[in-house]
Amino acid sequence: MREVMAKIAIVGAGQAGLHLGIGLLLSGHQVTMLSNRTGEQIAAGTVISSQSMYGMALGLERELGIDYWQDSAPQYAGAQMRVADSDGNVMLFWQGAMDEPGQSIDQRVKMPVWIDRFIELGGDFRLVDAGIAELEELAGSHDLTVIASGKGEIGQLFTRNPDRSPFTQPQRVLALTYVNRFRPRPGIPAICININPGIGEFVSFPGLTLSGACEIFTIEAVPGGPMDVWDDVKTPEEHLKVSEHLLRTFFPLEAERIDGHLELTDDKAVLRGRITPTTKYPVATLPSGAQVFGLADVVCLNDPLTGQGSNNASKGAKIYLDAINARGDAPFDEAWMNAVFEEYWDYARYPVAYTNQTLGQPPEHMLRILKTAESDAGLAHLMANSFNDPKSIAPWYYDAAAAHEFLDGRTPVAA
Ligand SMILES: Cc1cc2nc3c(=O)[nH]c(=O)nc-3n(C[C@H](O)[C@H](O)[C@H](O)COP(=O)(O)OP(=O)(O)OC[C@H]3O[C@@H](n4cnc5c(N)ncnc54)[C@H](O)[C@@H]3O)c2cc1C
Structure with a gap:
């Protein structure tokens, strides 16, 4: 728990922004959230995602007491x-x-309830479609401004990192x-x-x-x-x-x-x-020189093929929450933002590689793994669990030499 209460602004009331915002309020911080839609508007809108989420990410929601649908939603x-x-x-x-x-859980069901919870905990929820002027105002009046605007246009403030973005087209x-x-x-x-x-x-x-x-x-x-x-x-x-x-x-x-x-x-x-899968640099600088920090889709956007985005958003929110709580009264400066993002990237690089490897021409070692999983129930079990944690199948799923070594050393488990 941070000893010093911070004033944090979050732009975007989605999977990541609300998870972080509620977590911060529960940790005793003061939180302002800008959303371009009310809960009612989200509920009355079109579907946004298919949002398949797995054990680790759902567990993080449980930690905050916001897994309201655990018993009512199909598992x-x-x-x-x-x-x-x-x-x-x-x-x-x-x-x-x-x-x-x-x-x-349909985000039209989930986000309105989370917005209510955010407000109930004392969060300052403002209906604003944030542009540069609003970001300047937030950055000037808060200790940290987090941008969790998903695929929203304001995300163009952040610059693509070509080393982490193999694709330039959907x-x-x-x-x-x-x-x-x-x-x-x-x-x-x-x-x-x-x-x-x-x-x-x-x-x-x-x-x-x-x-x-x-x-x-x-x-x-x-x-x-x-x-x-x-x-x-x-x-x-x-x-x-x-x-x-x-x-x-x-x-x-x-x-x-x-x-x-x-x-x-x-x-x-x-x-x-x-969607063009894209990872960006996590810090953007406003015209005034103030800096804002990107979270989830705005800086690490994936094709939904392997169902990772909401899970990444939840896991990223948890990393940012813990890092804010651990910061004491030190400033949330650029070096801190980059370090926190690297901690996130240490995990996110795997769901990114997992998804991109499935989108592209499958490498030979990946085909060998998937083919082996047909008759090796133990491997099929590992692969089923990889949706929850794509890092759990590193290095062998992502690297040909490691894959062959792993498979050659395995005793298959009969189906
Ligand atoms: C077709 C499809 C299927 C998917 N299926 C899955 C899946 O099965 N599993 C999975 O894990 N992920 C899935 N995803 C991805 C997942 O939905 C996202 O990764 C996740 O919602 C990202 O969370 P976020 O908080 O970054 O952004 P979002 O949840 O998109 O939230 C961003 C919020 O910010 C608001 N906003 C935007 N701009 C502004 C602004 N200027 N001012 C104020 N508010 C603003 C938006 O209205 C929105 O409410 C899917 C995505 C798509 C498109």
């Missing part, structure tokens, strides 16, 4: 990966159990949908990653939305490929129709789960977009 304690072509010929399939269950065209009439997968509930090589992926899991339990899926189309057909889609109904068509055409084994026809959970249950 899934498994992971499945299938590589198959459009005729359903399976090239690879593994499934494994996770040690702790994952959950997905690697997928994303289409997110919350549905009913999509039966649970056979067997234990799981995050299902389905890959149709060269065409894209279909990722699904159970979730909790405004109307209750549902299935959430994201179709990830390789740009220019046969699933990149979204340009003329305008309405939620068209989005749903195209999604079902793509599912039936390119993922026939998963399409067997459709019960008649898919239905949207509500008329705002769709989202489309493209």
